[in-house]
Amino acid sequence: MKIKSFRFDDHKENWPLKETLFDDFNLLVGVSGVGKTKILQALNLVCDVATDNNYRLDGIDWKISFTHLEQEYEWELKSALMDEDVLQESKSSEILYERLAR
Structure with missing residues (x-):
């Protein structure tokens, strides 16, 4: 699998990653604190889901x-932002929108 582009938004943590192209990407470089680990965590979350x-x-x-x-x-994919009471009671996410296209 080769990732061509990726956009991610964590509304709860207020952390957006605008659409990024990964043409021939094989290395993620940057100074400390710019979000390299957050990008990898976001990609890992998508894989987990x-x-x-x-x-x-x-x-x-x-x-x-x-x-x-x-x-x-x-x-x-877009999921609902849930309040803490709903999170405690619910075992699943509320998916507002999902599309997989080929």
């Missing part, structure tokens, strides 16, 4: 474009 149906999201949305086996895909 793709492989585990029980993952809870809270005010997260993303759009990721990638190629796999020479096919292009785009996955968008």
Whole structure:
């Protein structure tokens, strides 16, 4: 799988990553504190959601474009921002929008 572009927004933590192109990306470089680890954590979250149906999201949305086996895909997801009382009672996220296109 090769990531072509990635946009991520964590509304609860107020941390947006505007759409970033990963043309021939193979190294993430920057000074301390600019968000390299946050980008990797965001990508890891997307992978976790793709492989585990029980993952809870809270005010997260993303759009990721990638190629796999020479096919292009785009996955968008937006989850509701939930208050603490709902999070304590609920075992799943409220998905407001999701689209997977080829």
